[in-house]
Amino acid sequence: MELNQIEVFLASPNPQNRIKALVALKEYEPDTVVPLLKQRLYDQQFVVRSFVAMGLGNKRTEEGFAALLSLIEHERDPNVIAEVANSLEKFGPHAIPHLVQLFEANSHWLVRQSIFAALEGVEPDILLQLCRWGWEGEDRVVKGTAIANLKRLSDTPQAADALELLIEAAMADLPLIRVQAARSLQAFDHPRAKSALSELRMDSNPQVVGAALESLV
Numbered sequence: 496m497e498l499n500q501i502e503v504f505l506a507s508p509n510p511q512n513r514i515k516a517l518v519a520l521k522e523y524e525p526d527t528v529v530p531l532l533k534q535r536l537y538d539q540q541f542v543v544r545s546f547v548a549m550g551l552g553n554k555r556t557e558e559g560f561a562a563l564l565s566l567i568e569h570e571r572d573p574n575v576i577a578e579v580a581n582s583l584e585k586f587g588p589h590a591i592p593h594l595v596q597l598f599e600a601n602s603h604w605l606v607r608q609s610i611f612a613a614l615e616g617v618e619p620d621i622l623l624q625l626c627r628w629g630w631e632g633e634d635r636v637v638k639g640t641a642i643a644n645l646k647r648l649s650d651t652p653q654a655a656d657a658l659e660l661l662i663e664a665a666m667a668d669l670p671l672i673r674v675q676a677a678r679s680l681q682a683f684d685h686p687r688a689k690s691a692l693s694e695l696r697m698d699s700n701p702q703v704v705g706a707a708l709e710s711l712v
Contacts (some may be wrong), residue, residue: 510540517546525554533562541572548575552582560586567597577609584613598625604634611640619651630660639675646679658683665691670700677706
């Protein structure tokens, strides 16, 4: 699609035309694309805004980075915010503080799950903080993800703090959480971890018992 046609479609009252225009922009260079993406930054359709966020991550410029941060400040739809998180991750290390701040400020499960995925290789101290916030939150899916990620801290200076959270999780009411705790505890070569696993092998839930026995297979 030619640029003049893209500009016409971006201004169309039909959201399908606007989406077609945004998709067509993938064929152009970032300096051309980003100003056009910004035209629909606050589009009334969340799907359009999601495509804008995706495009800003694929066509990375400092102008686009600033636009993503602006979108975080004004956006309310968790689907769009999750897409913003995915795009910010593509900008590398200088996006990490913004993603951490977003995780703390937004407790929606989709947003937090996206940030966990985006920050897979983050520094251990930051991962521990994300796991702590996730564990202290209300959403059981995020709690489970937080507990699952703690195993990555077993050989780091944050291991003792991670183990404390895991031992707490091993006594949680939800079997799903105890299952995740059992699997993560296996990464820790510590008497307290082994003791917690021994308790979980006598759990009333068979799934928890199965998870706790995995290290013995």
